Amino acid sequence: QKEVEQDPGPLSVPEGAIVSLNCTYSNSAFQYFMWYRQYSRKGPELLMYTYSSGNKEDGRFTAQVDKSSKYISLFIRDSQPSDSATYLCAMIKEGAQKLVFGQGTRLTINP
Amino acid sequence: DSGVTQTPKHLITATGQRVTLRCSPRSGDLSVYWYQQSLDQGLQFLIQYYNGEERAKGNILERFSAQQFPDLHSELNLSSLELGDSALYFCASSVAGAAGSPLHFGNGTRLTVT
Numbered sequence: 001q002k003e004v005e006q007d008p009g010p011l012s013v014p015e016g017a018i019v020s021l022n023c024t025y026s027n028s029a030f031q032y033f034m035w036y037r038q039y040s041r042k043g044p045e046l047l048m049y050t051y052s053s054g055n056k057e058d059g060r061f062t063a064q065v066d067k068s069s070k071y072i073s074l075f076i077r078d079s080q081p082s083d084s085a086t087y088l089c090a091m092i093k094e095g096a097q098k099l100v101f102g103q104g105t106r107l108t109i110n111p
Numbered sequence: 112d113s114g115v116t117q118t119p120k121h122l123i124t125a126t127g128q129r130v131t132l133r134c135s136p137r138s139g140d141l142s143v144y145w146y147q148q149s150l151d152q153g154l155q156f157l158i159q160y161y162n163g164e165e166r167a168k169g170n171i172l173e174r175f176s177a178q179q180f181p182d183l184h185s186e187l188n189l190s191s192l193e194l195g196d197s198a199l200y201f202c203a204s205s206v207a208g209a210a211g212s213p214l215h216f217g218n219g220t221r222l223t224v225t
Contacts, residue, residue, distance in 0.1 A: 043117075043218045043219050045216070088153075088154065097166055098156045099144075101153055102153070103153045104154075
């Protein structure tokens with residue numbers, strides 16, 4: 001079983017829709033949670049960064065962490081075609097060096 | 112632009128050969144990470160350096176080695192290349208190299224082994 005599970009999709013939604021992306025994990029020691037966006041032929045770009053449980057909002061993006069369920073989510077409101085990319089969740093334990101990534105979800109926003 | 116520079120962007124080489132991938136971290140970042148991304152394995156952590164010293168090792172093959180130089184740039188050396196080594200190789204950097212320090216990635220080197 002992988003430490004971090006993420007549905008690879010692909011996920012296709014119409015422009016303006018609310019998108020929900022999710023990851024589950026098995027190790028309760030993870031404390032820092034991140035979402036990266038990766039466009040084709042580019043490196044992952046940090047979108048959201050949260051510590052422990054709770055919500056964090058940045059513009060159209062909201063990250064949620066539920067440590068009791070070992071479940072994290074990224075919501076995209078008013079989705080735009082420019083949001084079409086692969087979204088990767090990532091997490092790391094306190095004091096650790098290794099960031100563990102999910103497989104990534106490929107998202108397409110249709111105009 | 113993340114500020115992390117990787118060269119070359121593309122590399123095509125034959126099996127059995129050796130290549131060197133180069134990474135310049137963001138200004139001020141002391142830690143460099145190397146990741147391999149393939150379609151079936153996703154992003155896999157290879158190795159981390161902090162201020163010239165190896166800090167952590169992941170699933171790095173013995174045929175691969177890396178180092179971080181005094182000016183903080185890093186090189187990843189891949190030798191005795193096999194077809195299965197074809198992948199995207201990413202470098203990332205962070206300020207502190209600790210769990211609370213987010214990683215910023217370069218745009219990668221696409222390696223094709225024929």
